[in-house]
Amino acid sequence: MSATMGGAGALRGARRGGEFVLQVALTLLGLLAVTFFIGRVVPIDPVLAVVGDQAPRDVYEAVRAELGLDQPLWMQFWLYVQKMAVGDFGTSLVTNRPVLDDIARVFPATLELATIATIIGVVLGVPMGIAGAVYQDRWPDQLVRVIGLVGYSVPIFWLGIMGLLVFYGILGWVSGPGRLGVFFEGIVDPVTGVILIDAAIAGEWEVFWNAVSHVVLPAAVLGYFSIAYIARMTRSFMLDQLSQEYVITARAKGLSEARIIWVHALKNISVQLITVIALSYARLLEGAVLTETVFAWPGLGRYLTTALLAADMNAVLGGTLVVGAVFVGLNLLSDALYKLMDPRAR
Amino acid sequence: MMPSLPKRALLTAGGAALAAAAMPGTREAQAQTPRTALVIAAQIDDLVALDPHHSFEVTGSDLLKNVYDQLFVLDPTKDTAELQPGIAESFTVSEDGKTYTFRIRQGVRFHSGNALTAADVVYSLRRPLMINRTPAFMFRSVGLTRDNVEQNVRQTGDFEVQVTFNQAYAPTLIQNLFTANIASVLDSRLVQQNAGDDMGNSWLNRNSAASGAYRLVRYQPNESYMLERNDQWWRGRANLQRVIVRHVPEAATQRLLLERGDVDVARNLTPTDITALRGRPNITLAEFPRGTIQYFSANLTFPLLQNPKVVEALKYLVDYDGIANNLLPGQVFPHQSFIPRAILGAVDTRPYTYDPDRARRLLAEAGHANGIALTIDTANSFPSLDVAQTLQASMARGGVRLEVLPATGAQVLAKFRARNHQLFIGIWGLGYPDPHYNADSFSSNPPGTDNPGKLTWRNGWDIPELTRRTESAMTERDQNARAAIYRQIQEEFMNTSPFAIFAQQQVQVAHRSNLRGYMASSPGLSAIYWLANKG
Numbered sequence: 001m002s003a004t005m006g007g008a009g010a011l012r013g014a015r016r017g018g019e020f021v022l023q024v025a026l027t028l029l030g031l032l033a034v035t036f037f038i039g040r041v042v043p044i045d046p047v048l049a050v051v052g053d054q055a056p057r058d059v060y061e062a063v064r065a066e067l068g069l070d071q072p073l074w075m076q077f078w079l080y081v082q083k084m085a086v087g088d089f090g091t092s093l094v095t096n097r098p099v100l101d102d103i104a105r106v107f108p109a110t111l112e113l114a115t116i117a118t119i120i121g122v123v124l125g126v127p128m129g130i131a132g133a134v135y136q137d138r139w140p141d142q143l144v145r146v147i148g149l150v151g152y153s154v155p156i157f158w159l160g161i162m163g164l165l166v167f168y169g170i171l172g173w174v175s176g177p178g179r180l181g182v183f184f185e186g187i188v189d190p191v192t193g194v195i196l197i198d199a200a201i202a203g204e205w206e207v208f209w210n211a212v213s214h215v216v217l218p219a220a221v222l223g224y225f226s227i228a229y230i231a232r233m234t235r236s237f238m239l240d241q242l243s244q245e246y247v248i249t250a251r252a253k254g255l256s257e258a259r260i261i262w263v264h265a266l267k268n269i270s271v272q273l274i275t276v277i278a279l280s281y282a283r284l285l286e287g288a289v290l291t292e293t294v295f296a297w298p299g300l301g302r303y304l305t306t307a308l309l310a311a312d313m314n315a316v317l318g319g320t321l322v323v324g325a326v327f328v329g330l331n332l333l334s335d336a337l338y339k340l341m342d343p344r345a346r
Numbered sequence: 347m348m349p350s351l352p353k354r355a356l357l358t359a360g361g362a363a364l365a366a367a368a369m370p371g372t373r374e375a376q377a378q379t380p381r382t383a384l385v386i387a388a389q390i391d392d393l394v395a396l397d398p399h400h401s402f403e404v405t406g407s408d409l410l411k412n413v414y415d416q417l418f419v420l421d422p423t424k425d426t427a428e429l430q431p432g433i434a435e436s437f438t439v440s441e442d443g444k445t446y447t448f449r450i451r452q453g454v455r456f457h458s459g460n461a462l463t464a465a466d467v468v469y470s471l472r473r474p475l476m477i478n479r480t481p482a483f484m485f486r487s488v489g490l491t492r493d494n495v496e497q498n499v500r501q502t503g504d505f506e507v508q509v510t511f512n513q514a515y516a517p518t519l520i521q522n523l524f525t526a527n528i529a530s531v532l533d534s535r536l537v538q539q540n541a542g543d544d545m546g547n548s549w550l551n552r553n554s555a556a557s558g559a560y561r562l563v564r565y566q567p568n569e570s571y572m573l574e575r576n577d578q579w580w581r582g583r584a585n586l587q588r589v590i591v592r593h594v595p596e597a598a599t600q601r602l603l604l605e606r607g608d609v610d611v612a613r614n615l616t617p618t619d620i621t622a623l624r625g626r627p628n629i630t631l632a633e634f635p636r637g638t639i640q641y642f643s644a645n646l647t648f649p650l651l652q653n654p655k656v657v658e659a660l661k662y663l664v665d666y667d668g669i670a671n672n673l674l675p676g677q678v679f680p681h682q683s684f685i686p687r688a689i690l691g692a693v694d695t696r697p698y699t700y701d702p703d704r705a706r707r708l709l710a711e712a713g714h715a716n717g718i719a720l721t722i723d724t725a726n727s728f729p730s731l732d733v734a735q736t737l738q739a740s741m742a743r744g745g746v747r748l749e750v751l752p753a754t755g756a757q758v759l760a761k762f763r764a765r766n767h768q769l770f771i772g773i774w775g776l777g778y779p780d781p782h783y784n785a786d787s788f789s790s791n792p793p794g795t796d797n798p799g800k801l802t803w804r805n806g807w808d809i810p811e812l813t814r815r816t817e818s819a820m821t822e823r824d825q826n827a828r829a830a831i832y833r834q835i836q837e838e839f840m841n842t843s844p845f846a847i848f849a850q851q852q853v854q855v856a857h858r859s860n861l862r863g864y865m866a867s868s869p870g871l872s873a874i875y876w877l878a879n880k881g
Binding site (some may be wrong): 049172310 | 385391393394453475478479480482483531548551552564566567568569570572590592594595598599602603605606608754755757758759763796797799815
């Protein structure tokens with residue numbers, strides 16, 4: 001081998017890339033396998049979900065064969081993976097449509113909600129956590145703690161209903177459930193599936209603002225729960241930093257308190273914070289069943305739940321794969337951000 | 347392709363409603379749905395199939411009956427099931443009673459503009475057996491099969507179709523069957539243009555090929571569907587131009603939408619919501635009987651339940667009035683036989699009352715003076731679970747210790763079909779508006795075969811004589827004599843069966859008071875949109 005140094009580097013890079021792809025593929029395959037076999041042992045008969053309770057035996061048997069359920073289990077899984085490899089995720093039993101089409105509809109709805117909720121969570125949660133740490137055991141800290149405690153203890157379902165009652169039912173500040181008013185549906189052709197973006201692309205500002213007034217409340221409700229989590233974590237990271245020696249040194253040198261906190265300390269906790277934010281974002285991207293139910297929001301959470309209850313395995317597996325991919329993707333993203341933020345990680 | 351509306355028309359049609367919420371933070375005017383539209387909040391996530399020869403649930407029927415025409419119709423304006431001509435204008439029956447000749451209505455056009463002819467009817471009557479989805483069993487129950495349907499359903503003129511059955515069935519049975527979605531007449535040319543290798547089954551689950559009151563404009567599973575008026579409908583134009591049904595899973599949310607005036611109808615409210623809305627200005631409550639009954643049954647393959655006295659005791663331990671008046675007020679009314687009220691042959695007698703003392707005596711006679719313990723399987727959802735808990739309390743007073751085993755609907759059903767239950771709480775919907783549909787499952791159990799589709803078999807109820815009588819009722823050509831047979835069967839059923847039927851469901855809705863003529867359910871087992879109007 002007479003590879004140059006650069007060549008060796010590239011080779012190493014390629015190998016690392018290859019290992020990485022393999023790792024991701026294996027992770028997702030493992031996830032699929034576990035989901036698949038769990039799905040096959042639950043005592044729910046997917047055939048009945050298709051043919052109904054009153055179907056005679058021959059129809060039942062025909063559909064069972066159609067779904068491939070008469071094959072041995074490993075064979076079923078193998079066939080499924082083969083199809084999946086060429087992008088065929090099968091058809092949902094419940095909606096009678098390709099699972100990919102379904103997910104292309106429900107995931108953007110969840111993405112929209114989760115993203116706005118996370119932005120709310122970060123924009124409010126981080127400063128609140130910092131305030132809690134800086135004014136430890138004084139009233140700002142107590143206030144943040146109470147807000148956090150409420151966020152942890154109030155059922156989201158109840159908060160959603162109350163929010164609707166007050167802000168939609170009584171005050172009329174926001175639009176009601178759903179993603180759009182019924183008369184705005186179908187005006188904008190889906191490009192990304194995220195209505196806010198699609199409406200902006202199409203220049204349909206009426207539709208855009210209608211969508212905004214629909215998303216505000218559910219995102220705020222979900223965001224509130226993010227705030228509680230992010231604020232609590234930020235506070236404890238910050239407390240940890242404020243007792244470090246460099247802070248004492250900086251104070252002794254006469255740096256302003258604001259600069260110490262918002263520049264030096266925040267920079268040092270940013271890596272941990274990214275992990276926390278990524279985790280809470282990922283959790284929201286799985287879909288929030290209760291919130292989606294209260295707000296009639298057609299997202300991934302409710303889609304997966306409906307599918308699970310009907311033993312609609314194609315839909316469950318497709319949805320699980322999306323959730324898995326989201327986690328892997330966010331892990332990658334936070335790894336990349338670590339490297340940007342923390343020279344030691346390079 | 348599904349025809350789509352001009353997009354701008356939507357915006358202008360909205361009128362007042364569209365002035366709403368232009369900016370977040372601005373206060374909406376008290377919202378009003380447009381005068382020309384009917385907007386409904388409902389739970390529609392159980393809507394599986396839009397192909398009328400594939401669909402088999404009420405939610406689907408609500409849509410399909412307003413989009414497709416069938417050969418016959420049950421008059422929606424009458425309380426009892428009264429047959430009316432539909433696409434079949436009239437019919438004659440041959441001497442031997444097996445061959446029906448249907449005259450097809452002329453001048454009917456499909457939404458596509460194609461003229462409806464006998465060829466479409468023939469195609470539509472053969473197709474259910476060809477695609478062999480769940481409802482196909484309805485046609486098989488009158489002797490039509492995949493193999494014989496080519497010969498037995500024939501075009502005998504431009505507007506004449508002949509159907510030959512394997513027996514001389516009761517004409518009322520055939521007509522009732524031909525009011526069901528399975529007898530929807532499809533635009534055969536349009537279907538064939540779009541058919542893959544499945545006779546258009548997957549295409550029809552997203553689109554429509556129909557001639558009815560409304561045409562399907564948009565359908566998003568688990569979200570909403572929208573119908574647009576068919577101005578050329580042969581019965582005359584519907585009152586309202588557009589119908590929008592939106593999936594709103596949570597009852598409390600439906601109620602808020604209704605109170606704000608963003609929807610005209612809230613379809614799935616709880617008794618609590620209904621109570622809260624009672625007496626509100628601008629809101630009207632309405633009830634519509636539907637052909638669904640609630641029952642619990644005892645598995646006779648379980649030794650303890652083989653003593654008829656034990657089963658009889660159980661029937662006296664149901665708080666019939668309590669369930670109807672306190673537990674499910676407005677959602678059900680008391681009913682004790684398997685043919686729902688308003689269907690041919692239904693009986694209104696209610697031989698059983700809540701009588702714990704009598705039940706104790708019966709149990710003592712059966713050798714269980716110290717009471718018995720049983721389990722009851724139920725879906726973990728409203729109303730079955732709630733009824734199970736009520737039963738637990740009412741049975742305890744008669745010496746029956748009941749353990750409630752809740753599970754998901756699908757799990758419970760699997761257990762029931764495998765005969766692994768002791769008691770089971772169930773809900774049974776009428777598939778087409780004829781007594782035979784229910785009799786086939788409640789009073790017929792052909793010996794020597796496993797019939798997991800039949801409730802009789804699932805409960806191990808062996809009834810050769812009742813099975814024979816149920817079959818004779820199918821072929822009784824005189825309507826009154828036929829009704830009499832069913833009344834007799836039900837009499838015996840109530841006395842001896844392992845079933846305790848305790849209620850018939852009704853749909854209870856709340857709607858805005860300016861809406862009139864909307865029917866959430868009808869004798870034809872579906873919602874009717876075409877009679878609705880706004881004052």
